[in-house]
Amino acid sequence: MLDLIEIDLRSAENQIFTVYINVEDNSLSRKWLAALNNIIDQQLHLEKNYCWLGWAESARNPEYLCTQINRSIHAINSSNLNYKIQDFFSPANSIDSQGRTNHQHLNQLHRYFEDLQGTAGAMSPYYSQADDSTRWHIRQLNLLCHEFESLVLSIRKAQTAPEWRRPSQLMCWLNAPRFELEESDLELFGIETINRKLGGVYVGVNKAVGKHHWEVFQDEGRDSRISELVTSGLRTQTQAAADFDIEWARDPGAYSWQIRQLAEFRTWLERNGFNPDDPGLTIGHPQIGQVDLKRTFGTEDWQIIYSQLSQHQDVYKVRTGTTRATYDYRWSDPDYDILQIRNLT
Numbered sequence: 001m002l003d004l005i006e007i008d009l010r011s012a013e014n015q016i017f018t019v020y021i022n023v024e025d026n027s028l029s030r031k032w033l034a035a036l037n038n039i040i041d042q043q044l045h046l047e048k049n050y051c052w053l054g055w056a057e058s059a060r061n062p063e064y065l066c067t068q069i070n071r072s073i074h075a076i077n078s079s080n081l082n083y084k085i086q087d088f089f090s091p092a093n094s095i096d097s098q099g100r101t102n103h104q105h106l107n108q109l110h111r112y113f114e115d116l117q118g119t120a121g122a123m124s125p126y127y128s129q130a131d132d133s134t135r136w137h138i139r140q141l142n143l144l145c146h147e148f149e150s151l152v153l154s155i156r157k158a159q160t161a162p163e164w165r166r167p168s169q170l171m172c173w174l175n176a177p178r179f180e181l182e183e184s185d186l187e188l189f190g191i192e193t194i195n196r197k198l199g200g201v202y203v204g205v206n207k208a209v210g211k212h213h214w215e216v217f218q219d220e221g222r223d224s225r226i227s228e229l230v231t232s233g234l235r236t237q238t239q240a241a242a243d244f245d246i247e248w249a250r251d252p253g254a255y256s257w258q259i260r261q262l263a264e265f266r267t268w269l270e271r272n273g274f275n276p277d278d279p280g281l282t283i284g285h286p287q288i289g290q291v292d293l294k295r296t297f298g299t300e301d302w303q304i305i306y307s308q309l310s311q312h313q314d315v316y317k318v319r320t321g322t323t324r325a326t327y328d329y330r331w332s333d334p335d336y337d338i339l340q341i342r343n344l345t
Contacts, residue, residue, distance in 0.1 A: 001025065003033055005289070006319040009312035017312040019246075020292045021201055027184040028240070029288035032203055033320070035179055035242035040318060040325045044173040045343035049331040050143045052313045054154040054167040054249070059332070062091040062155075065148045069109065072137035072144070076116070079134040081126050085112050094148065099156040101149050103219045113141040136341045163302065169246040171315070172204060174343050178239040185240075185286070186279035191262055193284030195253030198302060199291030204243030213283055217268050237282035246291060248309060250302055 005021040023029055052058060066089045073085045087108065094102050116138045118124030127138060150166065157165040194214055196202060252258040266276040274281060293300045297308055317326050329339065 002029055003321045005036075006317075007315060008317040008319075009309070010314040010316035011312045012314075015312070016316065017308060018296070020295050021246075021289045022292055023201075023289045024287065026188065026288070027182065028188055028203060028286055031179055031185075032240065032242060032244070032288050035177065035240075036244075037320055037323050039173050039176050039242050040320065040323045043325055044175060045340065046315060046318075046327045047143075047170075047172045047174060047340070048315065048327070048329065049336065049340070050147065050172055051170055051315060051331075052167070053147055053150040053170055054165060055310065055313065056151070056154045056158040056165060056167075057310055058151065058313075060147070060151070062095065062148065062151065065144055065151065066090050066094065068140065069144045069148070072140040073112075075137040076134060076141075079130065081116075081130060081134065083116060083126050087112075095152055099152070099159070101152045103149075106145055106149055107219065109141060109145045113138065113145065116141070132341050132345050136337065136344055139344075163250060164252070165249060165306075167248045167306070167309075169248060169309075170204065170243070171245070171318075172243045173241075174340065176241040176243055178241045180239055181237065181282070186282065188286030189237075189279050189282045189284050191266060191276060191283055192253070193286065194262065194265075195251055195258065196247035196249070196285055197251045197287075197290070198247065198249065198300070198305070199293050199296075200247045200251075200285075200287050201289030201291065202245045202247065202285040202287050203240050204245055213269060213274065213281060214265065217265050236280060244288065245285070247285075248305065 002023040002025040005023060007019045007021070009017045009019060011017070023033055049060075052060075069089045073087065073089075077084050089105070089109070094105050096102055116124055116126045116130075118127055127135060130138060150168075154165045154167060269276045269281075276283075293305070297305050299305070314330055315327055317324065329336065333339070
């Protein structure tokens with residue numbers, strides 16, 4: 001073990017529940033931990049409006065998320081940018097009759113974001129011209145898109161197969177500095193790392209703007225082909241930051257349906273001209289730590305774990321072996337967007 005991280009979660013009644021994370025000792029986790037200590041020392045802003053994804057009982061329900069998407073679209077359309085979005089989002093036109101996400105509509109939302117922000121290293125002229133408030137709303141298109149897709153999946157699973165909901169906890173900081181991935185780090189990627197363990201801690205999502213190969217395969221199906229209709233920004237991961245995800249869903253890796261799906265994914269990659277065994281594709285999720293489930297919850301029973309976490313969904317404090325920070329604000333605060341815009345500047 002490289003270090004012990006403690007995260008204090010706060011309930012609506014200000015009760016504290018502590019999660020204990022053992023940091024593994026590998027090439028990537030050493031760089032990641034140094035970056036994490038750095039952003040905690042700097043007291044960077046933790047994004048609480050993009051933290052708890054896939055929790056079916058969340059107050060951030062489909063109606064709320066669609067309202068926020070439309071609010072950001074209106075702000076962009078009202079800005080000085082010469083870019084108009086003629087679109088409106090509601091649960092009715094973004095969730096189909098089977099309770100699944102309308103991927104065509106959500107893909108279009110992501111395209112608006114890609115047009116407006118650009119890709120890592122090649123920012124869009126729209127983003128360069130935008131003021132601070134408009135930039136915040138551009139970012140919201142991306143965050144709300146992914147949050148909506150994750151939420152709808154968990155709501156459907158809660159009704160059809162509750163043990164296979166996909167809740168997670170994303171720890172992302174505004175303006176977190178990035179570091180370059182090295183060849184030794186790529187060994188931690190691979191198709192099998194798509195299977196994430198309950199309580200596993202993983203380096204966060206791709207820092208290049210765009211979708212992962214696995215996301216495209218899941219959204220578009222095994223017969224799909226990569227094209228401009230899917231996404232304009234399918235990119236591998238070349239950088240990482242101190243952001244991290246905690247997986248609170250069960251590991252599907254040993255089940256026949258997941259084994260079959262990953263085999264189909266390998267075939268899909270080959271048909272689209274990719275080598276499934278190339279670590280440079282940065283497919284999957286490199287693990288850098290693990291929640292001590294017994295110490296934290298007293299059990300490894302996912303139902304008890306969900307019950308505890310669902311009552312404590314506000315990150316209040318984070319402590320490592322060398323530094324600590326307190327985040328005494330909530331995403332539901334009436335001035336939260338103003339706080340974020342100020343921290344983005």
